[in-house]
Every structure is written in C-alpha cells, then in structure tokens.
Amino acid sequence: MxxxxxxxxxxxxxxxxxxxxxxxxxxxxxxxxxxxxxxxxxxxxxxxxxxxxxxxxxxxxxxxxxxxxxxxxxxxxxxxxxxxxxxxxxxxxxxxxxxxxxxxxxxxxxxxxxxxxxxxxxxxxxxxxxxxxxxxxxxxxxxxxxxxxxxxxxxxxxxxxxxxxxxxxxxxxxxxxxxxxxxxxxxxxxxxxxxxxxxxxxxxxxxxxxxxxVPLPERTACAQILTDCLNGLAQTFPAIGQLARSNDIGALAAECVGLDGRAIRKMVATALSTSPETAADPSRLTMANLLLAARASKANRLKGARK
Ligand SMILES: Nc1ncnc2c1ncn2[C@@H]1O[C@H](COP(=O)(O)OP(=O)(O)OP(=O)(O)O)[C@@H](O)[C@H]1O
Ligand SMILES: [Mg+2]
Structure with a gap:
C-alpha cells in the first residue's frame, strides 16, 4: 500500500x-x-x-x-x-x-x-x-x-x-x-x-x-520521423547520416504516408535486414533498401486493412 x-x-x-x-x-x-x-x-x-x-x-x-x-x-x-x-x-x-x-x-x-x-x-x-x-x-x-x-x-x-x-x-x-x-x-x-x-x-x-x-503522420511528419530515426542510427553508424540528409527523403516520406510512426521506425529495421550483409554491417543501408521496405510495409498494411 x-x-x-x-x-x-x-x-x-x-x-x-x-x-x-x-x-x-x-x-x-x-x-x-x-x-x-x-x-x-x-x-x-x-x-x-x-x-x-x-x-x-x-x-x-x-x-x-x-x-x-x-x-x-x-x-x-x-x-x-x-x-x-x-x-x-x-x-x-x-x-x-x-x-x-x-x-x-x-x-x-x-x-x-x-x-x-x-x-x-x-x-x-x-x-x-x-x-x-x-x-x-x-x-x-x-x-x-x-x-x-x-x-x-x-x-x-x-x-x-x-x-x-x-x-x-x-x-x-x-x-x-x-x-x-x-x-x-x-x-x-x-x-x-x-x-x-x-x-x-x-x-x-x-x-x-x-x-x-492523435492522427497518422502526414508527409512532412513522416519525413521528420524518418530523419530522426536515421540520425539516431547515424550516432552509431555514421554513414547512415548521409541518408538522413539525402534529397530522396521526400520521396521516401511520400511512400510512408498511411503508416503510423511505429510502423515507419519498424520499416527502417526491415530495410536494415534486407540482406545478411546489410544486417551484419548497417552502414551499407541504401535509399533503395528503404524505398523497397516502405512499399512493402504499405502493401502489407493495405492487405491487413482489406481482411
Ligand atoms: N508521431 C510519431 N513520431 C515519432 N515516432 C512515433 C510517432 N508515433 C509513433 N512513434 C513511434 O512508435 C512507437 C510506439 O508509440 P506508442 O506506443 O506511444 O504508440 P501508441 O499510440 O500508444 O500505440 P498503441 O495504440 O498500439 O498502444 C514509439 O516508440 C515511437 O518511437
Ligand atoms: Mg499505447
């Protein structure tokens, strides 16, 4: 008590x-x-x-x-x-x-x-x-x-x-x-x-x-969540900082619209597990990995919503 x-x-x-x-x-x-x-x-x-x-x-x-x-x-x-x-x-x-x-x-x-x-x-x-x-x-x-x-x-x-x-x-x-x-x-x-x-x-x-x-994040918020997440990773894997500063963040954010904040951060983890090599050395993460993972997350989300 x-x-x-x-x-x-x-x-x-x-x-x-x-x-x-x-x-x-x-x-x-x-x-x-x-x-x-x-x-x-x-x-x-x-x-x-x-x-x-x-x-x-x-x-x-x-x-x-x-x-x-x-x-x-x-x-x-x-x-x-x-x-x-x-x-x-x-x-x-x-x-x-x-x-x-x-x-x-x-x-x-x-x-x-x-x-x-x-x-x-x-x-x-x-x-x-x-x-x-x-x-x-x-x-x-x-x-x-x-x-x-x-x-x-x-x-x-x-x-x-x-x-x-x-x-x-x-x-x-x-x-x-x-x-x-x-x-x-x-x-x-x-x-x-x-x-x-x-x-x-x-x-x-x-x-x-x-x-x-508390709404789903719109595009600008998605970009901010992605930047925050990538910068967080860059503290340990500095090469990832380049992705956070890339002009392609806008396009990646657009792919993420419709996902919630948790799903966006998890999507980055999915991108890091694109291959055993990237998983073993996260510095190898590329924008292409992120774009593919974002599209896959969205497709899964839509499939879940139709069930
Ligand atoms: N708007 C956002 N900006 C940044 N990160 C976010 C945002 N929304 C969610 N997240 C991330 O998602 C994770 C989960 O958030 P949290 O558990 O607070 O969500 P929730 O709304 O309580 O979810 P649930 O309804 O399932 O309980 C957080 O740790 C955070 O990293
Ligand atoms: Mg909760």
Whole structure:
C-alpha cells in the first residue's frame, strides 16, 4: 500500500495491485520520449497547457464554476505515439513546476479485469479509492490509464451474454471514483489513451477535460520521423547520416504516408535486414533498401486493412 511515508522512498516501494509502475518526475528519459514524437506543435502545446492548468486552477476554483475532472484522453490509431505522449506529457508538466514532487503512476488495466469473476469492480474501486487517492494525498500525481476502453467500456454496447455484469460494474465504478477523486484531489491528473474511442463509455468521455485525436503522420511528419530515426542510427553508424540528409527523403516520406510512426521506425529495421550483409554491417543501408521496405510495409498494411 502507498502512503505518505513510503511515497518518500518511491523507488523502494513495491507497486500496489493494478499499478504497473511508479516513477518520480521529472525523468529525462520521458523528456526524450516527448521530443521523439513528431506531432503538430499546436497539439503538443494544447496538451501541455491543459495539463498545467489542471494543477494551477483546480485547487483554487470551485467545481461549481468550472467542473474540471482532471482527465485528458488521447485517441487515435495504434502506433501513433499516444502512450509515449502521455508519459512525455506527465514529464513536461513536472518540468513546469520545479520542486513540485510529481510522480507518475501507470495503471495496468489487464491485471484488474483479469481478476477472478466478480472481482473486477472491487479491484477497480480499490485502485482508485485507496492506491491512487493515497498517492494524490502525498503530492501531485499523474496517472496513466492506458487502453482505457478496458476499464471504461461502453456499457451501451456490451452484451450481457458476451460480457459479464462485472465489466459493466467496473465502468460504473470508474465513473463513481472519478467523480470522488475530482472532488477530493485537485492535484491529480489522469491521462488516458485509447485506440477504440467508440468503445469508451460516453459518460467517461464526457468527464474528460480535453479529448485529443492523435492522427497518422502526414508527409512532412513522416519525413521528420524518418530523419530522426536515421540520425539516431547515424550516432552509431555514421554513414547512415548521409541518408538522413539525402534529397530522396521526400520521396521516401511520400511512400510512408498511411503508416503510423511505429510502423515507419519498424520499416527502417526491415530495410536494415534486407540482406545478411546489410544486417551484419548497417552502414551499407541504401535509399533503395528503404524505398523497397516502405512499399512493402504499405502493401502489407493495405492487405491487413482489406481482411
Ligand atoms: N508521431 C510519431 N513520431 C515519432 N515516432 C512515433 C510517432 N508515433 C509513433 N512513434 C513511434 O512508435 C512507437 C510506439 O508509440 P506508442 O506506443 O506511444 O504508440 P501508441 O499510440 O500508444 O500505440 P498503441 O495504440 O498500439 O498502444 C514509439 O516508440 C515511437 O518511437
Ligand atoms: Mg499505447
């Protein structure tokens, strides 16, 4: 269990049930993660502003004036950087409040819903009303609710035959707990993510202070992701730096439009494994390898979409 005393030694604390990881913020690794996600700067700025406002406003302004719940939701296709952005955002907020003593709790939704039948609701209630509430009592807390559709499933779409009543009740419990925590803990912020916004309960979405769609990268963003990836490789294999600076990056980026950021970075790995020789000596990577790998990734993606 997490209490005010042992939060002081977070690194030694065994995370309570339902919490996968607890970190002190700021954390430079998360700073690098935020920078590595290429996204319209207006969207990034909106996320930071909303998250910072949460901590400046909620403790001072009545919920009767502005009913903030302290929840930000990121939605978008798989591999678009939502989880990375959520972690990076937590870090950016902590950066804005030096000596704030922020921490980040990462919830593992599957460990709650895989509890024995009939226990999900209780596990969810305990997580929010005990572990999260105690952490927030000890200091500013940001909670990552990844794949939130698992915890706040749309009750109107769940068939009672296929989905046990337990899951319906878990959604009820999440909503009740969010309301209570919003009242009790102004220094708490949830950052939730979902690939399936249509599967998230409307009452959950309605409690979100900001819902942001994280899109697939357009052409310029694809070029930036490719350049970032190739420059990263060039730190170890300097010859690859020439590819990052090549005029053909634009054409390669055009081939990547339609892929998500994860797929683009993986495509570069595919290009590196074009032959045993390139794999053994990545400095041999060529633009032709990259173009072929990009076309193959796109073709696979389209084939997957038609299935
Ligand atoms: N816009 C982007 N710019 C740069 N890199 C990106 C971008 N989107 C994704 N990536 C890369 O893809 C990897 C996966 O990102 P992440 O796990 O955050 O995506 P996600 O949206 O949470 O995916 P999922 O929905 O499958 O959970 C990241 O490590 C990052 O390197
Ligand atoms: Mg994710």
């Amino acid at each position: 997490l209490n005010a005393q042992n939060v002081a030694q977070l690194d030694d604390v065994h995370a309570p049930k339902g919490i996968q990881r607890i970190r002190r913020l700021p954390d430079s690794q998360l700073g690098a993660m935020w920078d590595s996600i290429i996204l319209d700067s207006a969207i990034k700025s909106q996320l930071v502003s909303q998250a910072v406002l949460n901590f400046t406003l909620r403790g001072k302004i009545s919920r009767n004036v502005i009913p903030l719940h302290g929840v930000i939701l990121l939605v978008g296709p798989p591999g678009t950087g939502k989880t990375s952005l959520a972690r990076g955002l937590a870090n950016r907020v902590a950066d804005m409040f030096p000596r704030g003593g922020f921490k980040l709790l990462e919830v593992d939704p599957h460990s709650l819903t895989s509890s024995a039948m009939g226990k999900t609701q209780r596990a969810v209630s305990e997580l929010f009303s005990q572990s999260i509430s105690e952490a927030a009592s000890a200091g500013p807390t940001i909670v990552l609710l990844d794949e939130v559709e698992t915890l706040a499933a749309d009750r109107s779409k769940l068939s009672l035959e296929a989905n046990p009543v337990d899951i319906h009740r878990a959604t009820d419990a999440v909503l009740v707990q969010l309301d209570q925590l919003a009242e009790q803990h102004p220094n708490l912020l949830f950052i939730a993510t979902s690939n399936f916004p249509e599967a998230v309960d409307a009452a959950f979405t309605s409690r979100c202070d900001l819902v942001v769609e």
